[in-house]
Amino acid sequence: MGAGVPSGLQNQYKGLVASWVGSIPTYSRHFLSQQEGVQMDKKNELLRQIPKIDEVLKDQRLFMFFEDTSRSIIVESVREVIEDVRQRILNNRIDSLFYDDIIDSIVARINSKKQKSLRQVINCTGTIIHTNLGRAILSKEACKSAVEVASNYSTLEYNLKRGSRGSRHEHVDKLITKITGVEAAMVVNNNAAAVFLCLSALAKDKDVIVSRGELVEIGGSFRIPEIMELSGARLVEVGTTNKTNIEDYRRAIIEGQTGLLLKVHTSNFKIVGFTKETTLNELVDLGREASIPVIYDIGSGLMTDLSDWPIHEPTVIDSLKAGIDIILFSGDKLLGGPQAGIIAGKKKYVDMMKEHPLARVVRVDKMTLAALEATFYEYIDPEKAKRNIPVLSMISVSEEELKDRAYRLMEILNRKTDAYELKVVKTQAQIGGGSAPNQFLPSYGVSLKGTKLTIEQIERRLREHRIPVIVRIYNNQILLDMRTLLEDLFEDLVEALLTIANETGRNSYA
Numbered sequence: 001m002g003a004g005v006p007s008g009l010q011n012q013y014k015g016l017v018a019s020w021v022g023s024i025p026t027y028s029r030h031f032l033s034q035q036e037g038v039q040m041d042k043k044n045e046l047l048r049q050i051p052k053i054d055e056v057l058k059d060q061r062l063f064m065f066f067e068d069t070s071r072s073i074i075v076e077s078v079r080e081v082i083e084d085v086r087q088r089i090l091n092n093r094i095d096s097l098f099y100d101d102i103i104d105s106i107v108a109r110i111n112s113k114k115q116k117s118l119r120q121v122i123n124c125t126g127t128i129i130h131t132n133l134g135r136a137i138l139s140k141e142a143c144k145s146a147v148e149v150a151s152n153y154s155t156l157e158y159n160l161k162r163g164s165r166g167s168r169h170e171h172v173d174k175l176i177t178k179i180t181g182v183e184a185a186m187v188v189n190n191n192a193a194a195v196f197l198c199l200s201a202l203a204k205d206k207d208v209i210v211s212r213g214e215l216v217e218i219g220g221s222f223r224i225p226e227i228m229e230l231s232g233a234r235l236v237e238v239g240t241t242n243k244t245n246i247e248d249y250r251r252a253i254i255e256g257q258t259g260l261l262l263k264v265h266t267s268n269f270k271i272v273g274f275t276k277e278t279t280l281n282e283l284v285d286l287g288r289e290a291s292i293p294v295i296y297d298i299g300s301g302l303m304t305d306l307s308d309w310p311i312h313e314p315t316v317i318d319s320l321k322a323g324i325d326i327i328l329f330s331g332d333k334l335l336g337g338p339q340a341g342i343i344a345g346k347k348k349y350v351d352m353m354k355e356h357p358l359a360r361v362v363r364v365d366k367m368t369l370a371a372l373e374a375t376f377y378e379y380i381d382p383e384k385a386k387r388n389i390p391v392l393s394m395i396s397v398s399e400e401e402l403k404d405r406a407y408r409l410m411e412i413l414n415r416k417t418d419a420y421e422l423k424v425v426k427t428q429a430q431i432g433g434g435s436a437p438n439q440f441l442p443s444y445g446v447s448l449k450g451t452k453l454t455i456e457q458i459e460r461r462l463r464e465h466r467i468p469v470i471v472r473i474y475n476n477q478i479l480l481d482m483r484t485l486l487e488d489l490f491e492d493l494v495e496a497l498l499t500i501a502n503e504t505g506r507n508s509y510a
């Protein structure tokens with residue numbers, strides 16, 4: 001079954017399952033050497049059977065790839081698989097060779113090389129704003145706007161009324177002011193950039209007063225004290241980890257030296273027990289009294305009232321009503337839009353940020369602006385926003401609906417395969433993305449165990465599927481949470497689970 005085996009002959013090997021041998025057993029010396037002799041003959045025979053690259057390239061099953069795949073990817077895949085096979089033979093890991101399996105492995109290798117690295121997955125984790133899985137997914141309208149602007153010339157910096165140069169800031173900034181009632185707004189690359197720009201433009205070489213309980217780290221390398229240092233502002237910590245009073249802030253103010261009062265929402269953790277946090281109103285009053293701007297890094301950017309659900313996060317509108325001078329928040333957390341940082345508040349301060357040289361460094365591209373404009377547009381009608389923005393619809397979907405979805409999935413699978421033991425279970429979904437820590441949304445899911453495969457094998461195969469499926473393992477079961485499963489991907493999830501259920505135990509050299 002080496003190179004050029006007539007196709008009739010190949011069929012003869014089909015259905016045969018190659019067996020794999022482990023390392024050579026070490027019995028007696030005599031036995032070993034005899035075994036070694038046999039192994040050497042066998043090895044040489046197998047090595048002779050390895051097909052030649054040129055021959056493999058002529059295989060019909062690779063023809064279709066030449067239409068849309070670069071030749072170098074195909075040749076590289078053939079070379080790699082054949083080299084793998086050779087190594088396996090040399091390491092005694094194969095004791096028979098099947099031409100068809102080699103071709104299948106090459107096809108799999110080509111397909112995997114053609115895969116983009118950044119691609120879609122099915123989120124069955126139950127974490128809505130999953131930081132590792134791309135945080136918020138965009139509304140249909142936001143996607144449409146981004147695609148339209150990306151694939152066409154646009155009004156990015158062109159004013160249609162005047163027929164002359166316009167500003168990229170105008171598009172979204174006006175809409176934000178309209179919806180939130182602020183004087184001015186600005187969009188930057190992300191909320192970390194918003195905090196950095198704000199500190200750089202308003203407090204360089206000045207004191208910024210922050211409560212010790214709010215010196216947070218938001219994932220990896222974003223720490224308030226470090227950002228502060230980079231910006232050239234001086235951090236003045238007040239109060240203690242669990243308690244900060246307004247008097248602590250007042251005592252720390254030095255006329256001519258204090259630049260900002262900064263409040264940071266402790267979005268990804270909760271301090272409970274003997275605690276005191278200064279209210280926004282107290283801070284605003286103090287800021288007015290001392291003529292010092294008050295900045296609030298709210299993090300999540302919740303724009304709607306979610307009090308019907310067990311989610312307790314400050315809203316943008318309530319914070320602005322308290323009289324905050326500048327609010328900063330993310331575009332891709334509870335706002336449900338693209339990655340962005342939104343700066344909103346008093347025009348005097350927003351203008352200082354717009355004019356700062358860093359503004360250019362942290363500016364956003366047209367696709368982000370288009371998606372963000374479309375996202376904010378949904379908020380003109382809050383009910384529409386809850387329906388159309390996936391983050392919000394995933395929060396507000398009824399438990400009944402999730403339960404139905406779970407039963408539907410279980411019943412389809414039960415009808416078509418006996419490879420799984422399935423159960424509909426109650427689960428706890430989460431907002432995630434560093435929002436609403438320790439707050440759970442009651443949800444439904446399907447828990448699953450394999451009758452032939454282990455939990456780990458199923459989990460890995462789901463991850464390796466055409467559209468990878470990301471799941472949680474809980475209590476030695478795979479948990480498929482229905483809250484984060486998009487209806488459009490329901491069939492794909494079923495297909496993934498059935499494909500895995502029907503997999504044969506054929507050899508793979510990929």
Ligand SMILES: *Cc1c(COP(=O)(O)O)cnc(C)c1O
Nearest residue numbers: 190191192218265267298299330
């Ligand atoms: C998430 C978060 C940030 C960082 O926002 P990015 O948009 O991820 O840069 C900053 N501050 C707070 C309070 C946050 O919750």
